[in-house]
Amino acid sequence: MSRPWNFSAGPAALPEVVLQEISSEMLDWHGKGISVMEMSHRSDEFYEICNEAEYNLRELLSISEDYSVLFMQGGGIGQNAILPMNLIAGKNNSNKADFIITGYWSNLSYKEAKRYGDIHIAASNNAYSKIDNKEQKPWTWIPDERNWNLRKDASYLHICSNETIDGVEFSKIPNLSNFGLLDTTLVMDASSNFLSVSLEMNKLGAVFATAQKNAGSAGVTIVIVRKDLIGKALPICPSVFDYLNVSVNHSCYNTPPTFSIYVSGLIFKWIKKSGGIKFMEINNKVKSSLIYDYIDSTSFYENYVCKSVRSRMNIPFFLKNHSLNKIFLEKAKLEGLIQLKGHKSVGGIRASLYNAMQLEGVQALVTYMKDFERLYG
Numbered sequence: 001m002s003r004p005w006n007f008s009a010g011p012a013a014l015p016e017v018v019l020q021e022i023s024s025e026m027l028d029w030h031g032k033g034i035s036v037m038e039m040s041h042r043s044d045e046f047y048e049i050c051n052e053a054e055y056n057l058r059e060l061l062s063i064s065e066d067y068s069v070l071f072m073q074g075g076g077i078g079q080n081a082i083l084p085m086n087l088i089a090g091k092n093n094s095n096k097a098d099f100i101i102t103g104y105w106s107n108l109s110y111k112e113a114k115r116y117g118d119i120h121i122a123a124s125n126n127a128y129s130k131i132d133n134k135e136q137k138p139w140t141w142i143p144d145e146r147n148w149n150l151r152k153d154a155s156y157l158h159i160c161s162n163e164t165i166d167g168v169e170f171s172k173i174p175n176l177s178n179f180g181l182l183d184t185t186l187v188m189d190a191s192s193n194f195l196s197v198s199l200e201m202n203k204l205g206a207v208f209a210t211a212q213k214n215a216g217s218a219g220v221t222i223v224i225v226r227k228d229l230i231g232k233a234l235p236i237c238p239s240v241f242d243y244l245n246v247s248v249n250h251s252c253y254n255t256p257p258t259f260s261i262y263v264s265g266l267i268f269k270w271i272k273k274s275g276g277i278k279f280m281e282i283n284n285k286v287k288s289s290l291i292y293d294y295i296d297s298t299s300f301y302e303n304y305v306c307k308s309v310r311s312r313m314n315i316p317f318f319l320k321n322h323s324l325n326k327i328f329l330e331k332a333k334l335e336g337l338i339q340l341k342g343h344k345s346v347g348g349i350r351a352s353l354y355n356a357m358q359l360e361g362v363q364a365l366v367t368y369m370k371d372f373e374r375l376y377g
């Protein structure tokens with residue numbers, strides 16, 4: 001059976017070798033006669049799976065012992081509430097947090113956080129802006145750090161490293177010490193570019209990522225949080241979501257999403273075997289450049305995102321003649337190029353090129369785009 005090239009934004013394509021491994025271990029994991037789904041989360045076997053996953057993740061991202069690695073439930077949207085409940089009291093019980101809005105997901109995080117404290121927008125891209133002499137539409141650029149209006153007493157600053165819907169990605173993680181804010185914590189929703197680039201953990205207090213894009217299957221959310229920030233959760237925080245509780249119980253305070261943790265563990269091993277994060281980073285740059293370079297070479301397609309912050313993971317684009325979008329998608333499907341439909345809030349086309357998307361798949365998409373242009377251009 002030949003599998004199509006799957007450009008889904010998430011749940012997204014998984015490496016075929018990992019799917020085969022899961023399939024071969026489905027009925028009998030490592031000679032134990034049972035599947036991972038049927039194992040107690042308190043068993044030695046699951047303990048081994050969970051520990052190995054954490055070990056490999058720490059190695060991939062150079063995460064020191066100053067940080068806890070947590071496997072949680074609730075998804076990225078759950079963390080929009082869980083993270084403020086845990087960290088907003090951090091600086092002298094200020095219950096203040098600042099946000100940089102760069103698209104749909106950081107905006108959603110901001111709205112949710114407002115339920116837990118005094119939340120302030122330090123900068124937003126929800127406006128037109130002139131960058132390099134070009135008028136940029138709202139949601140297509142990242143506000144210049146020099147214009148961020150940060151509060152000294154905020155416990156943390158929230159950013160989303162990659163906006164999955166808008167296709168805007170920070171090219172580097174901001175350094176809060178440049179603002180003279182040594183004790184403000186930077187927190188980051190890295191859901192859609194986690195493990196695609198190296199992480200400068202020393203600049204970060206907490207990172208979260210829902211797994212179903214680049215780190216496994218839906219059900220588990222990975223949280224990396226500096227240990228000294230843990231233990232100050234608001235009294236309303238459910239104990240199952242209290243980072244301290246999750247941390248001291250090695251992600252097994254309640255029954256964790258065992259199968260999803262197992263899948264994430266296999267993905268971490270696959271990344272290590274494939275050449276690590278550095279290899280992914282280079283490969284992702286090559287893959288995304290293939291599409292951007294082609295879009296930039298023609299007037300048939302367009303991508304509105306400011307060039308310096310274009311996402312390497314999620315590429316939203318349009319056919320200049322919008323009435324052709326539908327037929328583009330229909331014909332793509334027949335060519336084995338699937339799940340290319342843009343998010344409903346943006347429309348058009350979106351190609352997601354997570355780690356599991358091979359260069360060959362991207363080449364097939366670009367060839368299809370060229371052929372389509374020849375026919376309809």
Ligand code: PMP
Pocket residue numbers: 010074075076077078105160162163164165189190191192210211
């Ligand atoms: N943050 C980002 C950047 C996302 O892309 C998503 C999911 N698309 C989420 C958060 C929400 O994740 P979940 O659906 O797992 O709650």
